[in-house]
Amino acid sequence: MTPTNPPRARWLWPLAVVVIALAATPVVLRYLVFWPMDQWQVDVEVYREAGVSILTGRPIYSAMTEAPQLLPFTYPPFAALLALPLAWVPFEVAAWLWTAAQVAATTAIVWYAGWRLWTRAGGWAPLALAVVVAPMLWLHPVSDGIRFGQVNAFMVLACLMDLRRPRPRLLARVPAGVLVGLAMSVKLTPGVFVIHYLVNRRWREAATAVGTAVGVTLGSWVLLPEASFAFWGGALQDPTRLGPNFGTSNQSLRGLLLRVGPDGTAGTVLWLVLALGVAVFGYAVARRFYLRGDSVGEVATVGMLACLCSPVAWIHHFHWIVVVVLALVGGWPLVRGRLVAAGVVMAWFLMRMPWWGISWLNHPDWPELPGRLLQNADVAGGVVALGLLWWVSRRQPMANMPTDRRYVVNEIIERGRRRPVLDDRSEDEILGYDERGLPS
Numbered sequence: 267m268t269p270t271n272p273p274r275a276r277w278l279w280p281l282a283v284v285v286i287a288l289a290a291t292p293v294v295l296r297y298l299v300f301w302p303m304d305q306w307q308v309d310v311e312v313y314r315e316a317g318v319s320i321l322t323g324r325p326i327y328s329a330m331t332e333a334p335q336l337l338p339f340t341y342p343p344f345a346a347l348l349a350l351p352l353a354w355v356p357f358e359v360a361a362w363l364w365t366a367a368q369v370a371a372t373t374a375i376v377w378y379a380g381w382r383l384w385t386r387a388g389g390w391a392p393l394a395l396a397v398v399v400a401p402m403l404w405l406h407p408v409s410d411g412i413r414f415g416q417v418n419a420f421m422v423l424a425c426l427m428d429l430r431r432p433r434p435r436l437l438a439r440v441p442a443g444v445l446v447g448l449a450m451s452v453k454l455t456p457g458v459f460v461i462h463y464l465v466n467r468r469w470r471e472a473a474t475a476v477g478t479a480v481g482v483t484l485g486s487w488v489l490l491p492e493a494s495f496a497f498w499g500g501a502l503q504d505p506t507r508l509g510p511n512f513g514t515s516n517q518s519l520r521g522l523l524l525r526v527g528p529d530g531t532a533g534t535v536l537w538l539v540l541a542l543g544v545a546v547f548g549y550a551v552a553r554r555f556y557l558r559g560d561s562v563g564e565v566a567t568v569g570m571l572a573c574l575c576s577p578v579a580w581i582h583h584f585h586w587i588v589v590v591v592l593a594l595v596g597g598w599p600l601v602r603g604r605l606v607a608a609g610v611v612m613a614w615f616l617m618r619m620p621w622w623g624i625s626w627l628n629h630p631d632w633p634e635l636p637g638r639l640l641q642n643a644d645v646a647g648g649v650v651a652l653g654l655l656w657w658v659s660r661r662q663p664m665a666n667m668p669t670d671r672r673y674v675v676n677e678i679i680e681r682g683r684r685r686p687v688l689d690d691r692s693e694d695e696i697l698g699y700d701e702r703g704l705p706s
Contacts, residue, residue, distance in 0.1 A: 310415030317353030382597025447478025619643030
């Protein structure tokens with residue numbers, strides 16, 4: 267028996283599972299039991315139909331889901347291959363299993379992003395984890411992901427596990443960059459992490475991510491040549507397949523400008539200028555987190571860039587907010603200012619302000635401005651989150667780090683951009699941290 271594994275841990279893990287299941291119940295009941303069947307798990311149906319297309323030999327990118335949605339498959343062929351298991355079970359079974367997997371993935375995100383908290387919680391870590399997971403499942407982007415049966419929870423988890431330091435034990439033999447590359451093979455937006463690698467001259471990780479994505483894509487091309495030609499030669503360039511980009515659900519900077527900004531070339535130029543400015547600022551913040559050894563803040567910042575700078579960022583793409591909240595909280599000792607910052611972001615995304623804005627705008631006799639502000643609240647929330655991450659990075663002095671980590675960070679700064687990889691060992695090996703982030 268050890269102090270960190272007391273007897274109560276035997277029943278705290280089952281209790282944690284019960285708490286998480288109870289927390290997920292309101293969301294699950296709303297979207298899988300009481301929600302109209304014609305709006306039921308529409309994205310899982312899209313994935314499943316792609317798998318069915320492979321099994322039946324029909325064109326993947328010509329098939330549509332059943333009415334009234336009539337949605338096409340918009341992902342690369344590799345994603346269709348991953349969807350094959352969904353085609354082997356009835357749609358209702360696939361939807362329920364996918365929902366359970368999303369809840370589990372969100373729990374894993376909280377576990378990996380909040381590791382600085384759990385390492386100090388001792389035997390109470392399971393219950394502490396469950397208490398933090400519970401409100402995360404009610405966040406607007408997370409609950410919308412459950413509503414539609416989306417894939418974003420798995421994208422966030424893959425990128426977080428790949429960049430987090432100390433590296434998760436599950437990835438001990440997996441080169442850094444592989445999971446980012448696999449995520450890029452499913453959705454293109456995780457490519458923002460490759461830019462982050464390049465900004466910080468992390469050439470090996472960038473090459474591994476790109477090489478993995480290229481290798482998987484070429485392998486998919488061999489297996490599905492017609493589908494690959496259809497996607498890379500046409501479907502990828504067709505923005506109408508994603509739905510109305512000007513709709514409220516698109517909470518990127520471009521979505522905001524499509525709703526309230528200038529039309530045509532002027533609007534496109536304005537978007538490119540704003541996106542470039544946000545990207546430069548955000549990558550500078552992410553680099554600051556990287557140099558300070560805060561990989562959770564690093565991932566949170568780049569994830570926000572994926573939402574704000576992408577041409578299309580549906581509300582459920584903001585699943586990164588889970589990582590943002592835990593990056594703002596940080597670790598022990600808890601700091602009041604950081605807790606307030608995390609609470610602001612948490613409260614912001616617990617509210618469904620974009621839909622409140624639509625309800626407001628449906629009253630033509632009401633003033634338009636409040637409705638527009640609410641309609642674009644998640645874009646503003648993303649900018650606020652990015653600003654708070656910058657504030658936290660500025661208030662994270664070297665003096666607050668462990669001496670050994672501060673020494674290595676100073677070494678990175680001294681060597682500058684010439685050699686970001688120290689020796690042939692990982693940073694965790696140099697510092698002597700185990701997989702939990704504690705000194706070994």
